Amino acid sequence: MNANPAILAWPVQEDDLLPLALWDAATIAEAAGGTASGDFLCSGVEIDSRDVREGDLFFALKGETTDGHRFLDAAFANGAIAAVVDRPIPQPHILVRDTTEALEALARAARDRVDGRIVGVTGSVGKTGVKEAIFAALDRSSRGGAHRSVKSYNNHVGVPLSLARMPARTRFGIFEMGMNHAGEIAALTHQVRPNVAVITTIAPAHIENLGSEEAIADAKAEIFAGLEKGGTAIIPADSPHFERLRNAARALGAHTISFGKAAHADVRLLDSVAASSGGSLVTADMGDTRICYTVAAAGEHWIINSLAVMATVRAVGGDLGAAGLSLAEMTGLVGRGARHDILLGYGRKALLIDESYNANPASMRATLAQLGQTPAARRIAVLGAMKELGDFSPAFHAALAEPLAQSGAEYALLVGPEMEALASELGKGANGKLGKAIAFAHCKDTDEAIAALAAFGLDDGDAILVKGSNSVGLARLVAHFSGKEG
Template sequence: MNAHPAMFEWPADARDLLPLALWDAAGVAAATGGVASCDFECSGVEIDSRDVREGDLFFALKGESTDGHRFLDAAFANGAVAAVVDRPIDRPHVLVEDTMQALEALGAAARNRADAVVIGVTGSVGKTGVKEALFAALDRSSRGYAHRSVKSYNNHVGVPLSLARMPARTIYGIFEMGMNHAGEIAALTRQVRPNVAVITTIAPAHIEMLGSEEAIADAKAEIFEGLEAGGTAIIPADSPHFGRLRDAALKSGAKVISFGRAANADVRLLDMVVASSGGSLVTADLGDRRVCYTVSAAGDHWVLNSLAVMAAVRAAGGDLGAAGLALAEMGGLAGRGERLDIPTPDGGHALLIDESYNANPASMRATLAQLGQTPAKRRIAVLGAMKELGDFSPAFHAALAEPIAAAELDHMILVGDEMEALAGELGKAEGGTLGNGLTFAHCGNCDEAIAALSAYGLKDGDAVLVKGSNSVGLARLVARLSAEES
C-alpha cells in the first residue's frame, strides 16, 4: 500500500532556516560595530566570569569598582569561546570602543531579529514570579521556543544581557523590568519594546527615592512608553491607582486589559478555594469564557498574579490550557516563596517558607496572611527590615503589628534597626507578649537571628516564615535551616 505523499511532508516553518548558534563572530561584530579577531560561534552570553559555561561569549564590562578585563583568564578557563573587549587580547575576541554600549547594541540586534511576541513585566510586588509563570506557560505551549530573563536580571545591565541571550528562533520573550528611580523603566522598555506590558501591582517599594505611591505608579507606567504599535497593557483593576495606570496606557496607544476582583475587571476573579496542598482553586471570568485552574503557589497574592498571567498569555496569543497546567505545576522560587521541609531537633519536621529575597509593606502583609492560613502547631516568623522606605520607614514597620496579630503567630524574630518601630508596637503589651501569647525577640543582624531561632527551638509541626529585604542577609538563615533538609 502506498502512503499519501502528504504524510512525508513536515510543516514548513521559517524559523527552521535560522542558525542554531546564538551568535557568530560576524553577527556580533555587525551588531556592536566591533572588529572580530577570528571566526567563532557561541551558545550563550555572560558578564560574570564565574558563571561562564562552555561555549559562552564573555563581555568584559567595566563597573564602578572592577573591570571585567581582569577576569578574562577565568572566563576562558571556564569555557568562553571569545570575549568582547575594549583592548586587543591574544585570544578570540571582538574589539569595541565601549563594552557596555556593545552589550546594549547586541541586545537591540537580538530584539530586532526575533519574530517573537515580547512581554514586559514590572510592578512593586510579584514581577519575578509572574515572569516565571509566563515563561512556564508559554514555553509549554511553544514547545521550548520561549525565552525569559533569568533570576532578577531587570536593571540597566540585566535587561540588555537578557535580550542578547534571546535566540533567533524565539516565539515568546518575557522580560522583567525593575527600577528605584523615575526614568529607569522608560529606558528599559525602549530596549525591550514589548507587545504586551504587565504591571502586577503598585505598592510603597522604593518610596524613599520616589516620595509617594502616585510617583511609583507613574514610574511603573513608563513601561507603556516602549509598547509596540497595537500593544496591550495589563493592569491591576483593584489598585487605587488604576485610573492613573489606565490613562498612561491609553496615552501610549495601548489596548487596556484589567485583572482583579473589581466588578469592572476584564479578567475577573469569580471564586477561589484554598486547596489542601496550600495552593488555590481559581475560577475566573475572561469576558467571553470562564476558566477554572489550580495555582500551586500559596497565598491570595498568587491568585491575583495568576489572573495577570492569564490575561497576558491570552493577549500574547498563547494557550490558556497550557497556562493553567503551568500554574498548577509551578513551585515556589528560592527566596520568593519556596517551601522546604526541614528536620527539627525533636526528630520531626517543620515547614520553612523562604521569602528572604525581598520585602516591602505590601508583600509583608501578603506573606503574613499566608502564614496565618498555613496549618501548623506553631507559627513563627523571622522578619528582616524593609529597605528604601526613607522617612516612611518607622510607620510602615510599626503597621506590621496589625497583620501579625491577624495571623495569630506564636513567635517573632525581628532583624535590623528599622524593626525597632515594630518591636515597640509589639512590646506595648505587658511582658513583651500580645493577647494571643505572641513572644518576640529583636536582633541586630542575621547571625543574632540564627542564634535566637536556635534558642527558641523548632519543633515538629512548626511553620517558619523567613522574609526581609535581600540586604538583610536572611538567605543565610534559610541556608542554615535547609542544609540538613531531608
C-alpha cells in the same frame, strides 16, 4: 537517489532559515560596531566570569568598582569561546570602543531579529514570580520556544544581557523590568519593545526615592512607552491607582486589560477555594469564557497573580490550558515562597517558608496573611528590615504589628535596626492574638537571628516564615535551617 520525492519537496519554512547558534562572530561585530579577531560561534552570553559555561561569549564590562578585563583568564578557563573587549587580547575576541555599549547594541540586534511576541513585566511586588509563571505557561505551549530573563536580571545591565541571550527562533520572550528611580523603566522598555506590558501591583517599594505611591505608579507606567504599535497593557483592577495606570496606557494608544476582584476587571476572580496542598482552586471570568484551574503557590496574592498570568497568555495568543497546568505545577521560587521541610528527628518536622529575597509593606502583609492560613502547631515569623523606605520607614515597620497579630504568630524575630519601630510597637503588649502579647526578640543581624531561633527551638508542626529585604541576608538563615543553599 532513492529518496521519496515528497520528502525532497518538503516545504522550507521561515524558521528553517534562522541560525541554530546563538551568535556568530561576524554578526556580533556588525551589531556592536567592532572588529572580530576570527570566526567563532557562541551558545550563550555572560558578564560574570564565575558563571561562564562552555561556548559562552564573555562581555568584559567596566563598573564603578571593577573591570571585567581583569577576569578574562577566568572566563576562558571556564570555557568562554570568545570575549568582547575594549583592548586587544591573544584569545578570540570582538574589539569594541565600549563594552557596555556593545552589549546594548547586541541586545537591540537580538530584539530586531525576533518575530515572536514579547512581554514586559514590572510592578512593586510579584514581578519575578509572575514573569516565571508566564514563561512556564508559554514555554509549555510552545514546546520550548519561550525565553525569559533569569533570576532578577531587571536593571540597566540585566535587561540587555537577557535580550542578548534571546535565540533568533524565540516565539515568546518575557522580560522583567525594575527600577529605583523615575525614568529607569522608560529606558528599559524601549530596549525590550514589548507587545504586552504587565504591571503586577503598585506598593510603597522604593518610596524613599520617589516620594509617593502616585509617583511609583507613574514610574511603573513608563513600561507602556515602549509598547509596540497595537500593544496591550495589563493592569491591576484592584489598585487605587487603576485609573492612573489605565489613562497612562491609553494615552500611548495601548489596549488595556485589567485583572483582579473588582467588578470592572476584564479578567475577574469569581471564586477561590483553598487546596489541601496550600494552593488554591481558582475560577475566573475572562469576559467571553470562564476558566477553572489550580494554583500550586500558596497565598491570596498568588490567586491575583494568576489572573495576570492568564490575561497575558491570552493576549499573546498562548494556550490557557497549558497555563493552567503550569500554575498547578509551579510552587514557590527560591527566596520567593519556596517551602522547605526541616527534619527534626524521630519523624518530626517543621515547615520553613522562604520569602527572604525581598520585602516591602505590601508583600509583608501578603506573606503574613499566608502564614496565618498555613496549618501549624505554632507560627513563627522571622522578619527582616524593609529597605528603601526613607522617612516613611518607622511608620511602615510599626504598622506590621497588626498583620503580625492577625497571622497568629506566637513568636517573632525582628532583624535589623529598622525593626526597632516594630519592636517598640510589640513591646506595648496589646497587639497579640486575643489581646495576648507576641513574644519577640530584636536581633541586629542574621547571625544573631540564627542563634535566637536555635535557642527558641523548633518543634513538630511549626511553620516559620522568613521574610525581609535581600540585603538583610536572611537567605543564610534559610540555608542554615533547611540545609539547602539559596
